[in-house]
Amino acid sequence: MAQRAQRRLHLNAFLMSTGHHEASWRLRESDPHAGTDIAHFVRLAQTAEQAKLDSIFFADSPVLWGSVAKRPTSALEPTVLLAALAVATSRIGLIATASTSYNSPYNLARRFASIDHISGGRVGWNVVTTAGADAARNFGLDAQPLHDDRYARAAEFLDVAEKLWDSWDDDAVLADKAAGVWGDEERVHPVEHTGRYFSVRGPLDIPRSPQGRPVIVQAGSSENGKDLAARYAEAVFTAQQTLEDAQAFYGDLKRRTAAVGRDPESIKILPGIVPVIASTEAEARRRDRELDELIRPEYARNELAGVLGLSPRDLPLDAQLPEDLPSEDAVEGAKSRYTLIVELARREHLTVRELIGRLGGGRGHRTIAGTPEQVADALQTWFDAGAADGFNIMPATLPGGLDDFVDHVVPILRERGLFRAEYEGATLREHYGLARPIPVRAEAVPA
Amino acid sequence: MAQRAQRRLHLNAFLMSTGHHEASWRLRESDPHAGTDIAHFVRLAQTAEQAKLDSIFFADSPVLWGSVAKRPTSALEPTVLLAALAVATSRIGLIATASTSYNSPYNLARRFASIDHISGGRVGWNVVTTAGADAARNFGLDAQPLHDDRYARAAEFLDVAEKLWDSWDDDAVLADKAAGVWGDEERVHPVEHTGRYFSVRGPLDIPRSPQGRPVIVQAGSSENGKDLAARYAEAVFTAQQTLEDAQAFYGDLKRRTAAVGRDPESIKILPGIVPVIASTEAEARRRDRELDELIRPEYARNELAGVLGLSPRDLPLDAQLPEDLPSEDAVEGAKSRYTLIVELARREHLTVRELIGRLGGGRGHRTIAGTPEQVADALQTWFDAGAADGFNIMPATLPGGLDDFVDHVVPILRERGLFRAEYEGATLREHYGLARPIPVRAEAVPA
Ligand SMILES: Cc1cc2nc3c(=O)[nH]c(=O)nc-3n(C[C@H](O)[C@H](O)[C@H](O)COP(=O)(O)O)c2cc1C
Ligand SMILES: Cc1cc2nc3c(=O)[nH]c(=O)nc-3n(C[C@H](O)[C@H](O)[C@H](O)COP(=O)(O)O)c2cc1C
Numbered sequence: 061m062a063q064r065a066q067r068r069l070h071l072n073a074f075l076m077s078t079g080h081h082e083a084s085w086r087l088r089e090s091d092p093h094a095g096t097d098i099a100h101f102v103r104l105a106q107t108a109e110q111a112k113l114d115s116i117f118f119a120d121s122p123v124l125w126g127s128v129a130k131r132p133t134s135a136l137e138p139t140v141l142l143a144a145l146a147v148a149t150s151r152i153g154l155i156a157t158a159s160t161s162y163n164s165p166y167n168l169a170r171r172f173a174s175i176d177h178i179s180g181g182r183v184g185w186n187v188v189t190t191a192g193a194d195a196a197r198n199f200g201l202d203a204q205p206l207h208d209d210r211y212a213r214a215a216e217f218l219d220v221a222e223k224l225w226d227s228w229d230d231d232a233v234l235a236d237k238a239a240g241v242w243g244d245e246e247r248v249h250p251v252e253h254t255g256r257y258f259s260v261r262g263p264l265d266i267p268r269s270p271q272g273r274p275v276i277v278q279a280g281s282s283e284n285g286k287d288l289a290a291r292y293a294e295a296v297f298t299a300q301q302t303l304e305d306a307q308a309f310y311g312d313l314k315r316r317t318a319a320v321g322r323d324p325e326s327i328k329i330l331p332g333i334v335p336v337i338a339s340t341e342a343e344a345r346r347r348d349r350e351l352d353e354l355i356r357p358e359y360a361r362n363e364l365a366g367v368l369g370l371s372p373r374d375l376p377l378d379a380q381l382p383e384d385l386p387s388e389d390a391v392e393g394a395k396s397r398y399t400l401i402v403e404l405a406r407r408e409h410l411t412v413r414e415l416i417g418r419l420g421g422g423r424g425h426r427t428i429a430g431t432p433e434q435v436a437d438a439l440q441t442w443f444d445a446g447a448a449d450g451f452n453i454m455p456a457t458l459p460g461g462l463d464d465f466v467d468h469v470v471p472i473l474r475e476r477g478l479f480r481a482e483y484e485g486a487t488l489r490e491h492y493g494l495a496r497p498i499p500v501r502a503e504a505v506p507a
Numbered sequence: 508m509a510q511r512a513q514r515r516l517h518l519n520a521f522l523m524s525t526g527h528h529e530a531s532w533r534l535r536e537s538d539p540h541a542g543t544d545i546a547h548f549v550r551l552a553q554t555a556e557q558a559k560l561d562s563i564f565f566a567d568s569p570v571l572w573g574s575v576a577k578r579p580t581s582a583l584e585p586t587v588l589l590a591a592l593a594v595a596t597s598r599i600g601l602i603a604t605a606s607t608s609y610n611s612p613y614n615l616a617r618r619f620a621s622i623d624h625i626s627g628g629r630v631g632w633n634v635v636t637t638a639g640a641d642a643a644r645n646f647g648l649d650a651q652p653l654h655d656d657r658y659a660r661a662a663e664f665l666d667v668a669e670k671l672w673d674s675w676d677d678d679a680v681l682a683d684k685a686a687g688v689w690g691d692e693e694r695v696h697p698v699e700h701t702g703r704y705f706s707v708r709g710p711l712d713i714p715r716s717p718q719g720r721p722v723i724v725q726a727g728s729s730e731n732g733k734d735l736a737a738r739y740a741e742a743v744f745t746a747q748q749t750l751e752d753a754q755a756f757y758g759d760l761k762r763r764t765a766a767v768g769r770d771p772e773s774i775k776i777l778p779g780i781v782p783v784i785a786s787t788e789a790e791a792r793r794r795d796r797e798l799d800e801l802i803r804p805e806y807a808r809n810e811l812a813g814v815l816g817l818s819p820r821d822l823p824l825d826a827q828l829p830e831d832l833p834s835e836d837a838v839e840g841a842k843s844r845y846t847l848i849v850e851l852a853r854r855e856h857l858t859v860r861e862l863i864g865r866l867g868g869g870r871g872h873r874t875i876a877g878t879p880e881q882v883a884d885a886l887q888t889w890f891d892a893g894a895a896d897g898f899n900i901m902p903a904t905l906p907g908g909l910d911d912f913v914d915h916v917v918p919i920l921r922e923r924g925l926f927r928a929e930y931e932g933a934t935l936r937e938h939y940g941l942a943r944p945i946p947v948r949a950e951a952v953p954a
Pocket of ligand 2 (some may be wrong): 513567637726732745754840841842843
C-alpha cells in the first residue's frame with residue numbers, strides 16, 4: 061500500500077476532432093467542423109487541465125490521410141495548434157507529432173524550442189518516421205524511403221536536434237545593460253554537424269528553453285522503433301490488445317533502455333485505451349455497438365486494404381483475412397501496426413467486417429466499454445501488472461468521451477491514490493517525473 | 508476632401524523584442540528577455556488591436572542573425588508565435604515571415620492555412636528568399652543559392668502553395684451525417700505539381716481556410732523582388748529614405764503590377780518608418796540621440812562589414828565608406844538592402860560611425876523624430892504624394908514606442924479621416940481592402 065501511494069500513473073489525452081471512433085462525427089451531438097475549430101480544442105485542453113492530466117497529444121501525418129468521405133481529416137497542423145493551446149492553458153503538457161522524414165532539423169528544433177518558451181516548459185515531441193507513399197509524394201519523392209533508412213534518419217535527426225537545443229548554455233544570456241553585452245558569445249556554440257543525412261552549422265537562434273529540450277515521445281513498436289525509443293524516448297505510446305502482449309512489450313522496452321545505459325525509469329510506457337463509459341456495462345456496450353453501426357464499411361475496407369497492401373476486392377466483408385499475407389519483415393510502411401492488425405484478426409478469427417469494427421473504434425487500440433469502476437479497474441490491473449506506467453486515453457467521442465473519463469474515472473483513480481490531486485510541478489518533464497537533460501556539450505567536457 | 512475621407516491609410520506594426528533600435532534593450536525600462544516572453548508579445552498585439560491597426564508583423568531568418576553580444580536575437584519562431592497570438596486577439600491581422608529557400612511548400616502551406624483557421628481569417632505571409640550563407644549552412648548547403656535561383660524557387664513555391672490552398676473547394680465539406688459522407692471526394696483535388704524545384708502531389712490535409720489563402724506580403728526591393736511582388740504580393744514592405752525614392756518605388760511597383768494584368772489597387776505599398784515621439788521635437792531628437800549613443804560600434808561595424816562583403820578593418824569608424832564598392836549586380840545577398848545602405852552613406856557623406864547610428868535605429872528605414880503632429884504630417888505627406896498606401900510602423904523601443912504611436916499619432920490620423928475608428932471587416936484581407944482569391948482550379952475551368 062505504501063508502495064502504491066508512491067507510484068502514480070500518468071495520463072495523456074490523445075485528442076482528435078470528434079473523437080477516435082471513425083464514425084463519431086455522425087453522432088447528433090458531434091460538431092463535424094470541430095477539426096478546424098480552435099474553440100473546440102481550447103475546451104478539450106482546459107477540460108484535461110482541470111482534471112490535472114499530465115498532457116494532451118495530437119497525432120500528425122503531412123498528407124491527407126484516408127478518405128475525406130469517411131471522417132473529418134486531421135486538420136490543424138499540430139505545432140501551431142500547440143502554440144495556440146499554450147496560451148489558453150497554464151499547467152498541462154502539450155505533445156505533438158512531427159515527422160523526421162519530411163522536416164529539417166533546424167526548422168523543427170526551433171519550433172519546439174519556441175513552443176517550450178511560449179508554454180513555460182510544457183512541450184513534448186512525438187517523433188515519427190511517417191509511413192506511406194502518399195506522404196512521400198508531397199515532398200518530392202515517388203515512394204517512401206525504406207523502413208531502415210527512415211529510422212536511421214530519425215536517429216540522426218534527433219542527434220542534430222539535441223545538439224541544437226543544447227547550443228546555448230543555460231546561462232548564455234547575460235543581459236548586461238551597463239556593459240552593453242546581451243549574450244555571451246563564448247556560451248553560444250555552433251553545432252557543426254555533418255552526417256549521412258544532415259549537415260547543420262547552428263547554433264539555434266533561440267536561448268535554451270525552460271525544459272532544456274522538449275520531452276521526446278516515440279510511438280513505433282517495430283524493432284527499429286523500439287531501438288529508437290530505447291535510445292532517445294522519455295515516453296512511449298503503444299497499441300496493445302492483451303495484458304500479456306503489453307507486459308512483454310513493457311519488459312522488452314525497459315530492458316532495451318537499460319541495455320543502452322539509461323535508467324528504465326526514465327522512459328514511461330503508455331498503452332492506448334479507448335474508454336466507452338456508461339453507468340452500466342450493458343449501456344456502455346450498447347453505445348460502442350451503436351458507434352460501430354455508423355461505420356460505412358466500404359470506406360474502412362479501402363483503408364484496411366491500403367495498410368495490408370491489398371486491393372479492396374481481396375477483402376470480402378464477411379470472410380476472414382486471406383491466408384497468404386506477407387510477414388512484417390516484408391512491410392516497408394508501419395510495421396508494428398500491420399502486425400497488430402493481422403494478429404488481432406487471426407487471434408479472434410474476425411471477419412473483415414468485424415475487424416473493421418474493432419479498428420474503427422480505436423485503430424487497433426484496446427476499447428474498454430464499461431462502468432467507471434470497470435475502466436478504472438482495467439487501468440489499475442495493467443498498471444500493477446507491469447504493463448504500463450500510465451495510459452494514453454483515446455476517447456471514442458469528443459468532447460463527451462473526455463468529459464466522461466475525467467468526471468467519472470479520474471476521481472476513482474485519485475481516490476485509490478493512483479493519480480495526482482494537484483499538479484506538483486510546472487513543466488511536462490516534472491509531470492512525468494523526468495529529469496531536465498544535461499547539455500551534450502557539458503557531457504563531452506571532462507569533469 | 509471627399510476623396511480623402513474615402514482613401515484610408517493602412518498601418519502595420521512591425522514588432523521585435525525590445526524594439527527596432529539595436530540598443531533599445533539597454534534602456535532601463537526594457538526587458539532584455541522580452542524576445543522569448545509570450546506575455547510581452549500578447550501585450551503588444553493587444554495594444555495594436557485596441558488601436559485598430561490593420562496588422563502586426565514578425566520578421567524571420569532561420570539562423571542566429573548577427574551578434575548575440577549586440578542585441579536580443581529574433582527568438583520565438585514566428586509561425587508558432589502567430590498561432591499563440593491568434594487566440595489572445597480577435598480582430599487584428601497577423602503576419603509572419605517565412606523563407607521559400609529553406610522550407611517545403613507542403614509544410615508551410617499547411618501551417619499558414621492552419622493559422623488562418625485558428626485566427627478566423629487573419630493571417631498573412633511575408634515571403635522572403637533569405638539572404639546569406641549562414642542560413643544556408645543550417646540546411647545542408649555550403650553557400651547560399653544564387654539570387655536568381657532563390658527568386659525562381661520562390662515563384663514556384665508560391666505556385667505550389669496557391670494550388671495547395673485551393674485544393675479543397677470552399678464547399679468540399681458536406682458533413683452529411685445521415686448519409687455518412689463527411690467530405691466530397693470530387694471537391695478535393697490532387698495538386699500533381701511537377702516543376703524545377705518541387706514535386707508535390709497534394710491535396711492539402713485541411714479544408715480551405717477562411718481567407719482562401721493567406722495575404723501574401725513581399726519585402727525584397729531588388730529587380731527580382733519587385734517582379735515577384737508584382738505577380739504575387741498583396742502588400743509590400745519597403746525601406747525608403749526620401750520622398751522621391753519612395754514615389755519612384757511606388758510608381759514602379761504599381762506599374763509592374765498592372766503590367767502583369769493585376770489591378771494596382773490589389774497591392775498595398777507600406778514603407779517602414781521608425782517613429783521617435785515626444786512632446787517637443789527637441790526632446791524627440793534627444794531621445795533618438797541617447798539611443799544612438801548606447802550603440803557599441805564594434806558590433807555594428809562587424810555586421811555592416813558582413814553586408815558590404817568587407818572586413819571590419821576596411822571600415823575605420825571616422826572615415827567614409829571605401830570608394831571601390833561593387834555594384835548591386837555583383838551582390839548575391841540582400842541586393843536592395845546593400846544599395847540602400849551604400850546610397851544613404853554616399854548621399855549624406857556619412858562616416859562609418861554616423862552610418863552605424865542611422866542603421867542602428869531602423870536598419871535602413873526612415874527615422875522620424877518629432878512631435879505626434881510632425882509624425883502624422885510626415886505620414887500624410889507621403890500618403891498624399893503617392894508614395895505609400897500605408898506604413899510599416901517600426902517602434903525604436905517596445906512596448907513604449909508602440910504605446911506612444913497608438914496613444915498620440917493614431918488619434919491625429921483618425922481625426923484627419925485618414926484612419927479607421929473601428930474595424931469594419933473580420934479578416935486581414937478585409938482590413939486591407941483585398942479580395943478573397945478565386946481558386947486556381949476555378950479560374951482554369953471554362954465558364
Ligand atoms: C498512440 C499512437 C500514436 C501514433 N501517432 C502517430 C502519428 O501521429 N503519426 C504517425 O505517422 N504515426 C503515428 N503512430 C504510429 C507509429 O509511429 C507507427 O508505428 C509508425 O508509423 C511506424 O512505425 P513502426 O514501423 O516502427 O511501427 C502512432 C502510434 C501510436 C500507438
Ligand atoms: C520591412 C522589411 C522587413 C523584412 N523582413 C525580412 C525578414 O523577415 N526576413 C528576411 O530574410 N528578409 C526580410 N526583409 C528583407 C528583404 O526581404 C530583403 O530585401 C531580402 O532579404 C533580399 O531581397 P532583395 O535581394 O530582393 O532585396 C525585410 C525587408 C523589409 C523592408
